[in-house]
Amino acid sequence: MSRRISVLGATGSIGASTLDLVARQPGEWQVVALTANCQAEELARLARQFGAELAVVADESCLGELRAALAGSGIEAAGGAQALVDAAARPTDITVAAIVGCAGLAPTMAAIEQGRTVALANKEALVSAGDVMKAAVARAGATLLPMDSEHNAIFQCLAGNDPAHVRSITLTASGGPFRDWTAEQLAKATPAQAVRHPNWSMGAKISVDSATMFNKGLELIEAWHLFPVGLDALRIVVHPQSVIHSMVEYRDGSTLAQLGPSDMRVPIASCLAWPERMDTPCPPLDLAQLGQMTFRAPDEERFPATRLARQAAEAGGAAPAVLNAGNEIAVAAFLDGHLPFTRIAVMVEELLARYAPPPAASLDEVIAIDAEARDYARRMLETV
Numbered sequence: 590m591s592r593r594i595s596v597l598g599a600t601g602s603i604g605a606s607t608l609d610l611v612a613r614q615p616g617e618w619q620v621v622a623l624t625a626n627c628q629a630e631e632l633a634r635l636a637r638q639f640g641a642e643l644a645v646v647a648d649e650s651c652l653g654e655l656r657a658a659l660a661g662s663g664i665e666a667a668g669g670a671q672a673l674v675d676a677a678a679r680p681t682d683i684t685v686a687a688i689v690g691c692a693g694l695a696p697t698m699a700a701i702e703q704g705r706t707v708a709l710a711n712k713e714a715l716v717s718a719g720d721v722m723k724a725a726v727a728r729a730g731a732t733l734l735p736m737d738s739e740h741n742a743i744f745q746c747l748a749g750n751d752p753a754h755v756r757s758i759t760l761t762a763s764g765g766p767f768r769d770w771t772a773e774q775l776a777k778a779t780p781a782q783a784v785r786h787p788n789w790s791m792g793a794k795i796s797v798d799s800a801t802m803f804n805k806g807l808e809l810i811e812a813w814h815l816f817p818v819g820l821d822a823l824r825i826v827v828h829p830q831s832v833i834h835s836m837v838e839y840r841d842g843s844t845l846a847q848l849g850p851s852d853m854r855v856p857i858a859s860c861l862a863w864p865e866r867m868d869t870p871c872p873p874l875d876l877a878q879l880g881q882m883t884f885r886a887p888d889e890e891r892f893p894a895t896r897l898a899r900q901a902a903e904a905g906g907a908a909p910a911v912l913n914a915g916n917e918i919a920v921a922a923f924l925d926g927h928l929p930f931t932r933i934a935v936m937v938e939e940l941l942a943r944y945a946p947p948p949a950a951s952l953d954e955v956i957a958i959d960a961e962a963r964d965y966a967r968r969m970l971e972t973v
């Protein structure tokens with residue numbers, strides 16, 4: 590029997606890798622909904638290729654183009670924020686949450702409310718909603734599978750073990766394209782340089798996050814929510830080769846690690862097939878060819894993002910949502926050429942100091958805090 594799958598953020602990097610795997614298993618999958626922000630042509634092409642039931646653009650102004658591109662296909666077309674949430678609520682066996690940013694929160698929550706399986710790439714949604722999302726998972730009886738490579742690695746290393754015996758969890762970080770740059774060089778880093786990641790091919794926003802190390806900061810908060818350990822037990826180590834995707838250390842001194850090529854199709858396949866396994870076209874690891882793996886401590890002087898994320902998690906409540914919103918605005922401003930690279934972290938730190946709303950108790954409250962934090966951050970940009 591085929592399994593029903595929806596891909597939220599189908600036109601992105603994770604969406605493409607997911608659909609690449611789906612295409613390799615003909616007859617195994619029935620594609621329900623595919624969504625995008627606005628890339629109507631590309632979305633329509635994918636919807637036709639995979640015989641989707643429904644294609645949705647979040648930006649309603651792109652719906653006309655989507656309708657035209659789907660004419661005669663029999664595939665439903667819809668547009669707007671509510672249509673996106675409705676699409677995510679359509680029954681599936683597994684929904685891949687791969688929208689970038691807090692924009693993915695409401696649809697991801699709608700997918701969780703189905704009470705089935707959600708494979709989460711959209712880390713910003715979990716960072717912003719935190720306990721609200723975890724409560725929804727518990728209430729709906731949903732299964733949340735971590736698709737982010739580090740968290741997928743940790744999930745695999747925890748399997749079959751009692752979490753009570755975990756001593757620490759170490760997230761590995763590539764260090765990004767600016768790993769060895771001086772503070773002076775960082776101050777002049779351009780968007781084109783920031784999106785050129787040495788090991789991974791990814792969307793623009795996460796590429797910048799990788800360059801600032803905010804990606805690892807968000808992942809620290811993500812891991813803190815997903816796994817039963819305190820912040821003190823969460824470590825970060827820079828590992829430029831990106832072969833070890835993360836590690837779990839147990840009380841007896843055993844450390845389990847998950848290794849693999851730096852290709853997101855590996856953790857995506859792990860989610861799609863879970864608890865089974867499936868083939869991927871990724872070349873097997875060749876350790877002799879690789880030669881060596883190296884490790885070093887993160888430098889929080891040049892890359893303050895992990896320190897800020899840890900502080901936001903310690904502060905708790907709405908602080909992680911504010912950190913995320915500030916980072917989203919700052920990254921967009923950097924990509925537009927309005928904000929120097931090193932000001933991204935400065936802006937997030939200032940926003941956290943100035944805007945400290947009370948904790949959110951519901952999805953609507955998280956969305957309101959996110960919106961307000963964005964407004965605040967935009968006003969701060971006017972003075973840059």
Ligand code: NAD
Binds near residue numbers: 603713736791
């Ligand atoms: P991307 O920019 O390549 O794709 C983003 C997708 O979201 C696109 O389909 C886009 O149309 C859609 N989208 C963008 N803005 C939207 C909005 N406002 N409303 C609705 N849809 C919108 O991003 P990506 O690299 O695929 O990353 C997606 C998510 O997965 C991010 O949260 C990222 O942190 C996470 N992630 C990505 C990778 C990776 O290798 N790319 C690895 C781990 C985690």
Ligand code: MG
Binds near residue numbers: 737738739808
């Ligand atoms: Mg990751």
